[in-house]
Amino acid sequence: MAFIHPEYLVSTDWLAAHLDDPGVRVLDVTGKLTSKLENRAEAECYDVGHLPGSVFFDVPSGAGVLSDRDASLPWMWPEATQVADVLGAVGVGPDTHVVVVARTPRPGIDSGTMWCTRTWWTLHHYGIRCSILHGGIEAWEAEGRPLATTKSEIPELSAPELSTNWPRARATKDDVLAALAGSTCLIDALPESSFDGSGTGYGPRSGHISGAANLPYLSLVERETAGFLDAAAMEQRLVEAGLLGPSATEPVITYCGGAIAATVVAFALALFGRTDVAVYDGSLMEWSADPDLPMTNLSA
Numbered sequence: 001m002a003f004i005h006p007e008y009l010v011s012t013d014w015l016a017a018h019l020d021d022p023g024v025r026v027l028d029v030t031g032k033l034t035s036k037l038e039n040r041a042e043a044e045c046y047d048v049g050h051l052p053g054s055v056f057f058d059v060p061s062g063a064g065v066l067s068d069r070d071a072s073l074p075w076m077w078p079e080a081t082q083v084a085d086v087l088g089a090v091g092v093g094p095d096t097h098v099v100v101v102a103r104t105p106r107p108g109i110d111s112g113t114m115w116c117t118r119t120w121w122t123l124h125h126y127g128i129r130c131s132i133l134h135g136g137i138e139a140w141e142a143e144g145r146p147l148a149t150t151k152s153e154i155p156e157l158s159a160p161e162l163s164t165n166w167p168r169a170r171a172t173k174d175d176v177l178a179a180l181a182g183s184t185c186l187i188d189a190l191p192e193s194s195f196d197g198s199g200t201g202y203g204p205r206s207g208h209i210s211g212a213a214n215l216p217y218l219s220l221v222e223r224e225t226a227g228f229l230d231a232a233a234m235e236q237r238l239v240e241a242g243l244l245g246p247s248a249t250e251p252v253i254t255y256c257g258g259a260i261a262a263t264v265v266a267f268a269l270a271l272f273g274r275t276d277v278a279v280y281d282g283s284l285m286e287w288s289a290d291p292d293l294p295m296t297n298l299s300a
Helices: 012-018 040-045 080-089 110-127 136-142 175-179 230-240 262-271 284-285
Strands: 022-027 097-101 130-133 185-188 221-222 252-255 277-280
Touching: 012 022, 012 136, 080 136, 097 110, 097 136, 110 130, 110 136, 110 230, 110 262, 130 136, 136 175, 175 185, 175 252, 175 277, 230 262, 252 262, 252 284
Parallel strands: 022 097, 097 130, 185 252, 252 277
Antiparallel strands: none
């Protein structure tokens, strides 16, 4: 099987040919987070070298441009008015094709893949035409393509009109509770060591939401900067996980620590045309903090 929606990814060749197209806007969502969820990537990565014409778009920080400013948890789903405002401020207009790029400054810590997919997941469901640069900034550099160190000019465009008619995109705690009692496939996108409770947790309790299956997001990539598996290899992983194929009829909810890595699995399913997928907004940061909600720790 080939990707049903290959347009959700663009190659370095495609982007090089369209870099000067006024209808294309490149947003750099690189993250380099501190323990306080402050993002140092603009000064330490973007200013050192970025794709010509790209704009730094701070999705990763705890109070990032695509996080609900009034929520008690970081990275919660933003309202449409906020999204329209931040897109207008970086030169995204009604007809703009957004290309999301990132680098991975610290593999195993700051994955460019998940910040790209989190940005894509949000913008796509608000009706923005959006793609991810396959291989990220590292692939661009490896091919000897130019980088810039000066700030990019931002055109003055009217803010885009956003859609709010998507049937699914985000799931709440109540949606997950309903899923556990119904016929929804719940997927934990974190590493196996987190899933079984032997490794790093994301809140006061370790392990996974009881009833969930594990599909680590890193199993869907060749490298951490949006270097996705090819269609055949990705299809095999998703079929093995029960998420593609004739028997994959249940809707899907993905989760992780804070609804970031979970979007990698959701994006992979979108490439194959699945639209019945939602990402649990609060993920384990919310779930593990409530002792009344069921969790399983296989290492206990």
